Amino acid sequence: MKAIKKAKRPPAPAYGPQPWLQQHWDARAALNFMAGGAGSGLVVAAAVAAAPPWLAALGALAVAAGLLAVWAEIGRPLRALNVLRHARRSWMTREALAAIVLLAAVAAWVSTGQPSMPHAAFAALAAVAFIVCQARILNAAKGIPAWREPLLAPLILATALAEGAGAALLLLAPTAAHAAAAPAAAATPSVVLGWGLVFATLLRGLLGYGWHARLKVPRAQRKTFARTGMLFNLLSGLAVCFALVALASPLPAGLAAPALGAAGALALAGGAWFKFALITRLAFNQGFAISCLPVRGVPHVSPGGPHASPHASAHASPHPASHPLPQASPSVSVSPSITRHAAPR
Amino acid sequence: MTRWAMVADLRRCVGCQTCTAACKHANATPPGVQWRRVLDMEFGSYPDVQRAFVPVGCQHCDEPPCRDVCPTQATKKRADGIVTIDYDACIGCAYCAVACPYQARYKTERATFAYGRASAHEAKRHDEARLAVATKCTFCVERIDAGTAQGLVPGIDPEATPACVNACIADALAFGDLDDAHSNVSRLLAENRHFRMHEELGTGPGFHYLWGGAEVAA
Numbered sequence: 248m249k250a251i252k253k254a255k256r257p258p259a260p261a262y263g264p265q266p267w268l269q270q271h272w273d274a275r276a277a278l279n280f281m282a283g284g285a286g287s288g289l290v291v292a293a294a295v296a297a298a299p300p301w302l303a304a305l306g307a308l309a310v311a312a313g314l315l316a317v318w319a320e321i322g323r324p325l326r327a328l329n330v331l332r333h334a335r336r337s338w339m340t341r342e343a344l345a346a347i348v349l350l351a352a353v354a355a356w357v358s359t360g361q362p363s364m365p366h367a368a369f370a371a372l373a374a375v376a377f378i379v380c381q382a383r384i385l386n387a388a389k390g391i392p393a394w395r396e397p398l399l400a401p402l403i404l405a406t407a408l409a410e411g412a413g414a415a416l417l418l419l420a421p422t423a424a425h426a427a428a429a430p431a432a433a434a435t436p437s438v439v440l441g442w443g444l445v446f447a448t449l450l451r452g453l454l455g456y457g458w459h460a461r462l463k464v465p466r467a468q469r470k471t472f473a474r475t476g477m478l479f480n481l482l483s484g485l486a487v488c489f490a491l492v493a494l495a496s497p498l499p500a501g502l503a504a505p506a507l508g509a510a511g512a513l514a515l516a517g518g519a520w521f522k523f524a525l526i527t528r529l530a531f532n533q534g535f536a537i538s539c540l541p542v543r544g545v546p547h548v549s550p551g552g553p554h555a556s557p558h559a560s561a562h563a564s565p566h567p568a569s570h571p572l573p574q575a576s577p578s579v580s581v582s583p584s585i586t587r588h589a590a591p592r
Numbered sequence: 593m594t595r596w597a598m599v600a601d602l603r604r605c606v607g608c609q610t611c612t613a614a615c616k617h618a619n620a621t622p623p624g625v626q627w628r629r630v631l632d633m634e635f636g637s638y639p640d641v642q643r644a645f646v647p648v649g650c651q652h653c654d655e656p657p658c659r660d661v662c663p664t665q666a667t668k669k670r671a672d673g674i675v676t677i678d679y680d681a682c683i684g685c686a687y688c689a690v691a692c693p694y695q696a697r698y699k700t701e702r703a704t705f706a707y708g709r710a711s712a713h714e715a716k717r718h719d720e721a722r723l724a725v726a727t728k729c730t731f732c733v734e735r736i737d738a739g740t741a742q743g744l745v746p747g748i749d750p751e752a753t754p755a756c757v758n759a760c761i762a763d764a765l766a767f768g769d770l771d772d773a774h775s776n777v778s779r780l781l782a783e784n785r786h787f788r789m790h791e792e793l794g795t796g797p798g799f800h801y802l803w804g805g806a807e808v809a810a
Contacts, residue, residue, distance in 0.1 A: 535789065537787070
């Protein structure tokens with residue numbers, strides 16, 4: 248018998264009580280959060296570690312690339328400037344404004360050609376503002392439980408800082424002069440960045456744990472969350488291990504820099520994976536839910552005998568408390584007993 | 593003041609989807625876009641199963657998340673509670689669509705028609721302005737505005753009432769002014785037990801579901 252090969256198709260959204268993955272933002276939107284977070288983190292890292300300003304320039308380029316990606320996703324790209332019209336309430340408008348300030352600040356810093364403290368500090372502040380805006384964009388999306396969880400905002404911030412430190416270490420690793428002059432114990436930019444990476448990666452791990460714990464992930468989504476978390480934790484854990492080996496062991500300078508570079512790459516990959524998954528794999532809505540079942544008609548008797556069925560007795564009961572469904576954070580806790588729902592016609 | 597709101601009686605709705613069809617007819621929405629839809633839910637397991645038909649759509653919230661997140665101010669809330677979209681200002685970022693807890697918003701990237709090519713009536717009613725931007729239920733705001741301008745009462749006079757309410761065969765949908773204590777919807781809410789969907793999110797939906805009568809409340 249000829250085997251029927253099933254075509255791989257994305258699961259169709261089922262409009263009903265069961266949550267489904269949001270279909271509106273795809274990898275292009277994810278790229279904005281990945282590149283924007285890593286880029287602005289890189290600006291912060293360059294400022295904190297008094298690294299050369301070209302690192303910040305690369306960070307600003309990453310931010311711009313992320314915005315370009317999301318521009319490619321919007322339906323009416325020629326109206327893109329309308330995005331600036333709602334600073335009073337919309338975090339997306341604020342993100343765009345913060346990006347403008349960030350790009351200008353980095354340009355001013357790079358134009359000095361050296362680690363200028365006031366310029367670097369202002370650019371770092373603008374970068375932090377940009378990350379906060381990105382985090383609050385997700386928080387404000389009430390339709391997605393994983394995004395609206397308040398702990399996501401500090402998690403995004405910590406992730407961006409870890410990514411920034413990681414990107415800086417990765418970019419500095421091949422610099423021959425840097426490698427030669429980077430004994431592990433010296434207070435070079437790499438050492439500052441290395442410890443920054445360790446701290447931020449551990450912090451994001453803790454926040455990630457708390458975020459996940461508070462989500463109360465429905466049973467049907469647990470596997471997806473678990474797989475995403477496993478890879479994220481693996482990459483983060485390896486990043487911390489590599490960084491600690493490079494920083495705390497008597498490695499020769501020629502080995503310490505590549506080890507830190509590897510730690511940076513792993514931290515960067517972990518953050519990118521988390522944000523990609525957050526937008527494209529973990530963004531389940533909460534479906535629909537009703538908190539009370541309709542009370543219709545008259546009490547009916549079960550076909551098998553004179554005893555009313557549980558539902559029938561609920562119909563007849565004078566106690567309204569027996570009618571409401573278990574209160575919900577919505578459909579998830581309401582829906583386990585739901586057996587079927589219809590897709591829209 | 594006026595606060596337009598919708599009331600759906602879950603005891604009356606039979607899931608016929610006439611409101612869905614009426615909405616599509618009135619608003620010429622493309623295939624796959626249902627500003628008003630009716631969910632068919634079953635609860636329990638055999639033999640104790642209960643079924644509920646639940647009309648859903650834009651809830652015209654008191655604090656609409658879609659308005660707050662919209663970066664262009666294309667989404668606005670009128671003084672009478674109706675949430676509107678300015679298609680000429682919307683950039684189609686779909687932020688409102690992911691922010692809406694009621695999955696009420698749609699974005700259609702390209703023109704689609706029921707049978708591939710546009711039929712004569714589809715071509716006539718096709719609106720380019722609604723492509724690649726967010727769309728949703730408007731509570732048939734044009735009918736309401738035109739009707740009230742003529743002194744008609746939305747929810748009472750069909751010419752001023754949303755198409756879905758007019759079409760409902762079971763009288764399950766009602767529309768009216770919540771701020772008027774004597775309106776049809778105020779009376780229904782006073783006489784019946786009701787809830788709003790996902791109320792814990794603080795959006796203040798303008799869509800109320802009746803589930804039990806006064807005798808249950810007593």
